Amino acid sequence: MDRYAVFGNPIGHSKSPLIHRSFAEQTQQDLSYEAILAPVDGFAEAWQQFVATGGKGANVTVPFKEVAFRLADHCTLRAMQAQAVNTLYIEQDGRLVGDNTDGAGLVADLIRLGASLEGAKVLILGAGGACRGVIGPLLTAGVAVIHVANRSVDTALLVAGDFNAQVSGSGFADIPKQPWTLVINATSAGLHGSRPDIDASHLSHCELAYDMLYGTEPTAFLMWAQQSGVKCIADGLGMLVSQAAESFQIWRGITPAVTPVLNKLQELMQQ
Ligand code: ATR
Numbered sequence: 001m002d003r004y005a006v007f008g009n010p011i012g013h014s015k016s017p018l019i020h021r022s023f024a025e026q027t028q029q030d031l032s033y034e035a036i037l038a039p040v041d042g043f044a045e046a047w048q049q050f051v052a053t054g055g056k057g058a059n060v061t062v063p064f065k066e067v068a069f070r071l072a073d074h075c076t077l078r079a080m081q082a083q084a085v086n087t088l089y090i091e092q093d094g095r096l097v098g099d100n101t102d103g104a105g106l107v108a109d110l111i112r113l114g115a116s117l118e119g120a121k122v123l124i125l126g127a128g129g130a131c132r133g134v135i136g137p138l139l140t141a142g143v144a145v146i147h148v149a150n151r152s153v154d155t156a157l158l159v160a161g162d163f164n165a166q167v168s169g170s171g172f173a174d175i176p177k178q179p180w181t182l183v184i185n186a187t188s189a190g191l192h193g194s195r196p197d198i199d200a201s202h203l204s205h206c207e208l209a210y211d212m213l214y215g216t217e218p219t220a221f222l223m224w225a226q227q228s229g230v231k232c233i234a235d236g237l238g239m240l241v242s243q244a245a246e247s248f249q250i251w252r253g254i255t256p257a258v259t260p261v262l263n264k265l266q267e268l269m270q271q
Pocket of ligand 1: 125126127128129130150151152155186187188189194195196197
């Protein structure tokens, strides 16, 4: 049986095993998928051990996405743009390939939610790994402009500078006054119950406010967006399932259906 896994630290609460096992059942693929807790400074060794014992591919999560990027023999364009890898697999010639399906997962989820991406004006809050991973795929999906606003201005400018002229950057106080149609929270502020400190006027044309985090309750950012009049809000659970579907497709050559697995996860989270 082909072996797959997700590597992280911590990893106990990962939903990836449930998601991939559901995909396997749905598509009748004979595979196993486990969660592996790797030591913080021991990702490469853990991966090698996994391969030596029949591992075919893996997902990689916090804090190993950057080290996986450096470990891969070859990275896809989207992984290069993200400077991080969330999907690993071994080519027929033995080369280790690093890919990043996070951005494709976000785009797929935005489409599922009915967002119009062609010509969209996108405001991304946060300039860490989560932001960097989605810029390339959003541009490929046809958005018109992306502005990256971050608490630390320098990081926003650095990230924006790595992309073309459609992408700009600033601090939260200097966000240009534009009709942002899609506002995405890529900060980790929600983990501490807070939200990025931006002016509500930036939401006046917002059709969808999206938070890459997810939980049993809406994040502080999503509650604020709703109170500020944004009609459609969504958390990152759909992105999680969609990025997994993209990884599964890469490994198995078959695209699983996202909606039944997303429904199942939502049900479990409400219990
Ligand atoms: P990463 O390792 O991906 O950079 P991180 O350190 O958790 O993850 O930070 C992710 C993003 O959330 C960063 O853009 C961070 O802003 P800074 O670059 O200024 O640190 C942002 N962030 C975290 N907490 C925040 C908060 N309370 N308000 C606004 N932004 C926050």
